[in-house]
Amino acid sequence: MVPKTGHSKNLQRWMDYFHGTHTPEELSALLHDDVVFRSPIVHTPQEGKAITMMYLGAAGQTLGSDDFRYTRVFDCGDKAVLEFETRMDGVDVNGIDMIEWDGDGLITDFKVMVRPLKAIQAVHAAMKAMLGKMKGAQV
Numbered sequence: 427m428v429p430k431t432g433h434s435k436n437l438q439r440w441m442d443y444f445h446g447t448h449t450p451e452e453l454s455a456l457l458h459d460d461v462v463f464r465s466p467i468v469h470t471p472q473e474g475k476a477i478t479m480m481y482l483g484a485a486g487q488t489l490g491s492d493d494f495r496y497t498r499v500f501d502c503g504d505k506a507v508l509e510f511e512t513r514m515d516g517v518d519v520n521g522i523d524m525i526e527w528d529g530d531g532l533i534t535d536f537k538v539m540v541r542p543l544k545a546i547q548a549v550h551a552a553m554k555a556m557l558g559k560m561k562g563a564q565v
Contacts, residue, residue, distance in 0.1 A: 428496040434503045436527040444496075448486055453479055457533050464537035466521070467550045478536060481553075485538070488552035489519065504528075514552060519545040 430445050431438065443452050454475065462471045463478040472481060494512040508523045521540035528534045540546050 428499050428508070433499070434501050434506075436504060436531050437499070437501050437506045437525075439531060440506075440525060440533075450479060450483070453482060458528055458530075461533055462535050464535070465553075466538050466540040466546060467553060482536070484553055484556040488556050489514065489549065514545070514548045517544050517548040519549060521545070 428441075430441055433441055439456060443456060446452065457475045457478055459475050460473065461475055461478045462473050463481050464471050465481060472478060489510075489512055494510060496508045496510050498509040500507040504527050506523075506525050508525070510519075510521055510523065512519045519540060520542070521538060524535075524537040524539070525533055526535040540549050
């Protein structure tokens with residue numbers, strides 16, 4: 427398991443958020459207005475803070491079970507790769523979060539990759555349902 431502290435300044439802010447209360451205000455403070463989110467499911471990059479917050483919020487509610495844990499971290503100061511594992515509907519999910527920060531410590535790029543295929547299918551189904559539910563609640 428990856429320690430909660432002792433990371434570079436940028437990654438430490440992400441880890442504090444991850445292990446904290448996960449409020450939308452905290453997430454918003456971490457993201458650049460022009461952040462790009464790259465999903466393992468959606469073909470095109472999703473651009474902007476609002477859409478990135480929606481995707482990360484949905485991921486937190488679908489992938490972020492008690493089983494979710496970061497297992498390895500490659501911390502390069504303004505870039506990091508965090509490997510994670512979780513379990514969804516009986517399927518073991520393995521993936522990575524690739525995060526880039528600007529000079530002000532704001533996330534400018536967030537890419538998620540997931541494996542194996544069975545896990546991608548489970549993530550796709552859960553994210554589709556959660557995003558539909560979230561969009562319905564915004565009406």
